[in-house]
Amino acid sequence: MKAIKLYDTTLRDGAQGEGISYSVMDKIRIAQELDRLGVHYIEGGWPGSNPKDMEFYLKMAKKPLKLSQLVAFGSTRRPQIKALEDSNVKGLLKSAAKVITIFGKTWDLHVKDVLKTTLDENLAMIKDTLGFLNAKGLTVFYDAEHFFDAYRANKEYSLKCLLAAQEAGAKAIVLCDTNGGTITSEISKVIREIHPSIKVWLGIHCHNDSGLAVANSIAAVEAGADMVQGTINGYGERCGNADLIPIIANLQLKLGLNCIPSNKLKELTHVSRFISEISNMRIKNDQPYVGESAFAHKGGVHINAVMKNPKTYEHIDPALVGNHRRILVSELGGKTGILLRAKALELDLSKEDPQTKRILKLVQALENNGYHFEAAEASFELLMKKALKKYKKFFELEGFRVVVEKQPKKMTSEAIIKIRVKGAKEHTAAEGDGPVNALDNALRKALKDFYPTLSKMRLSDFKVRVLDEKAGTAARVRVLIQSEDETDTWSTIGVSENIIEASWQALVDSVEYKLLKDKVNDE
Numbered sequence: 001m002k003a004i005k006l007y008d009t010t011l012r013d014g015a016q017g018e019g020i021s022y023s024v025m026d027k028i029r030i031a032q033e034l035d036r037l038g039v040h041y042i043e044g045g046w047p048g049s050n051p052k053d054m055e056f057y058l059k060m061a062k063k064p065l066k067l068s069q070l071v072a073f074g075s076t077r078r079p080q081i082k083a084l085e086d087s088n089v090k091g092l093l094k095s096a097a098k099v100i101t102i103f104g105k106t107w108d109l110h111v112k113d114v115l116k117t118t119l120d121e122n123l124a125m126i127k128d129t130l131g132f133l134n135a136k137g138l139t140v141f142y143d144a145e146h147f148f149d150a151y152r153a154n155k156e157y158s159l160k161c162l163l164a165a166q167e168a169g170a171k172a173i174v175l176c177d178t179n180g181g182t183i184t185s186e187i188s189k190v191i192r193e194i195h196p197s198i199k200v201w202l203g204i205h206c207h208n209d210s211g212l213a214v215a216n217s218i219a220a221v222e223a224g225a226d227m228v229q230g231t232i233n234g235y236g237e238r239c240g241n242a243d244l245i246p247i248i249a250n251l252q253l254k255l256g257l258n259c260i261p262s263n264k265l266k267e268l269t270h271v272s273r274f275i276s277e278i279s280n281m282r283i284k285n286d287q288p289y290v291g292e293s294a295f296a297h298k299g300g301v302h303i304n305a306v307m308k309n310p311k312t313y314e315h316i317d318p319a320l321v322g323n324h325r326r327i328l329v330s331e332l333g334g335k336t337g338i339l340l341r342a343k344a345l346e347l348d349l350s351k352e353d354p355q356t357k358r359i360l361k362l363v364q365a366l367e368n369n370g371y372h373f374e375a376a377e378a379s380f381e382l383l384m385k386k387a388l389k390k391y392k393k394f395f396e397l398e399g400f401r402v403v404v405e406k407q408p409k410k411m412t413s414e415a416i417i418k419i420r421v422k423g424a425k426e427h428t429a430a431e432g433d434g435p436v437n438a439l440d441n442a443l444r445k446a447l448k449d450f451y452p453t454l455s456k457m458r459l460s461d462f463k464v465r466v467l468d469e470k471a472g473t474a475a476r477v478r479v480l481i482q483s484e485d486e487t488d489t490w491s492t493i494g495v496s497e498n499i500i501e502a503s504w505q506a507l508v509d510s511v512e513y514k515l516l517k518d519k520v521n522d523e
């Protein structure tokens, strides 16, 4: 089985993605995570270009990686000087990285218009820089920037650049589709053409401007490439880089090629989500292999078939990449969806049971009114338990009032609430940043002595959406609340023409779900 080398550039290319900014600590955590996954090479940044990247290398020198090798990135020396005198090259030496990637020009247009030097001097810059680093005992890779454009413009010169790098001792020559504009068939054709001239590893580095970065990387491997460069979740400038997550899964599961240790494949979902958290970038639900919806089934016919044999609507077993199957509850899901959810909640229900039909009718009626249980699994669980009488009330509302007051310089919100809990009457008032927050505060204040674990939960997200806009002033709103405690996150829903009422429903579900989860009624 051929082994493919993986080269991650999340910490350099990925860090250039819009909205991403890594601290040195973030970079260290990401590098350690990639090391655990078993990626062969981790490019940490450009030590010659900024102090933060240099600090990262100096810190990493004291935290050796186990499976991966750390790579420092830099450019060929400037024209008309010695490699030894170039500050960027000095930075690479100072980084203490044992593997260095040098990027250089291969496109005559760039040599003339950007570097403003001669074609021969550019070849000398490649040779000198790589030769100098090679003589220092370092492993050197050459990133041939804009190679596919270069090859299209001037085949002969672009190849001369690759051969200069090869002669100077490069261990890998990496073809970069820097502008991301090359089509898959051309990638395959070019690689097959130049492959016989390259005696060292051939690598591929694709950007996603044409939406083809993953496909192009896979095609390159099929045409003979030995190394794939990319970033986790495809982070990168403009439209991003090739996403290593589907690349790893495709190479390993579809092409039977080895890239990470096979027992690490099930870490892919975790790694993708971990790095998305550190990058502060929300992961898309439909992210191939690792997204929340990657193995989520909604249509009734699909659900039915998946239950009989998952292969009917799943290209792989989700567990192979650490993801899981989800059966979405919705009017489309029909009875099977309800039965599956019931089973997951360890509730006894069968298809023939009249209760199943009743719950299905209830869900359908609620969905027609704008409830949406796919994103509110906690509310759905409460609904089922209530319908099956597996639920004991924690408190009863007698009434609440919310007062919002606007003064010239500030706005205040206060909620007054009356509830009955464990036989006692509670009457509390609380202020908040807004009416919903005030209501949340008042409800918890009323309940806290009876249910102390509520102090451990908090609301982490609040979303409002207007439904059926055509109804004009009577439009209903759907409120989704996300709550969390030390161990779990859960979502609840409320729908009403009144935003406070919709929020109240979601709020009560959230509190009740927490109490049900903590089994406070079982004591």
Ligand SMILES: [Zn+2]
Residues within 6 Å of the ligand: 013, 178, 205, 207, 241
């Ligand atoms: Zn790049």
